[in-house]
Amino acid sequence: MMNLDLSFYSWDIISKFVLKGFYFSILLTVVSTLGGVLFGTVLALMRLSGKKFLDVPATIYVNGMRSIPLVMVILWFFLLVPAAFYNALPWGLGQNYRSEISAAITFIAFEAAYFSEIMRAGIQSIPRGQVFAGQALGMSYGQNMKLVVLPQAFRNMLPVLLTQTIILFQDTSLVYAIGAYDMLKGFETAGKNYGRPIEAYLLAAVVYFVMCYALSWLVKRLHKKIAIIR
């Protein structure tokens, strides 16, 4: 049995190594959730449109993404996004944050496939009568979706969307594959610099656990609250 020594984790070290990664993990989670839900909703609408030329590509995209391991998708995007794209980004962002930007693109594209399935279920959970009611009021398809169906679908699916966001947050650690500087990397770097890798991994696990546990507890509460109102 070895002795664990967490005392070297002063605030200085945390702020020097971990915070930068922590911010990126949070930023990546928020950006990919927003982008993923947006793109996912478009995919869901394509699949529900009843038009073959929209439905078929969306279905292939969603099922394709869902059958490849996320790590492989991360590697694919890292390989395929052309250097010209990074060079075109302002303020040298593309040169300094290539892995991070590639990770964000990957997560938006990948999570959209999962969010689209959630949104599809949400849209299908809205009674047909509401769509007919909207049509009877003279609403166009777009108005009907924007004003009647999507707000309710989004609300009904909110707990599931948030649960998926927690999974997404956990998955952001996989940007390890392309060397992006996320929270896990931050802990790892601190641990390596001070010769305490074991404590670093333990602390990382504790931080991830506390954050995910707290978030899922909140989602559970929200779920109950929504369930009472309905």
Added chain:
Amino acid sequence: MGSNWDWQVFLQDPGGEYPTYFQWMMSAWGWTVSVALLALVIALIAGSIIGTIRTLPASRALVAFGNGWVELFRNIPLLVQIFLWYHVVPAIFPVMKGVPSFILVVLALGFFTSARIAEQVRAGIQALPRGQRYAGMALGFTTVQYYRYVLLPMAFRIIIPPLTSETMNIFKNSSVAFAVSVAELTMFAMQAQEETSRGIEVYLAVTGLYVVSAFAINRIMAFIEKRARVPGFIVAGGVGGGH
């Protein structure tokens, strides 16, 4: 881009253990399948036990233990869990030193997935009408007996669809083993890409193998589902989610 493809890269000699990249890739596929299947065995055993424990009547301590297990393994990212098994566990328990990283990854992936399977087993048991439990009791069965003969056989049939997606997830998640240098497909892809600079061909082949594996699992599970179907029952699944 299409005309630039060079599939002969798989016939080149990587200059190591294997005569060609193709043979190296096949060996990597074997490692992926081994990691996934062994982890699945652990996940099924641990998940079934924990899931069952969480539905036992009048045993608060066991239920709390089961809930704690699920929360613990569900709320830490898989990659972090793999690092815990690889770096932390051998340091704290010297017995684990010298255990190959392949075994540690199997344990990590198995326990990670066991939490999710435990959720499904619990949901499956709780989805059964209460009357089935009481019927078992009325027949004079002990708790073990009515679980063994009444509840579990039905519950496991109900949860085959979510188990199918979990099994496919294990195959996909086994890719995380690259992080501790297990010679599986993702590790192969990264190394072969580096060595040959033929990333697209290598990634396409590896992605294809993942898809083939997942599809094979899907078909096997569909066969099991068909054979295990209880006549007269409309089996509803749908505890999905995650990747």
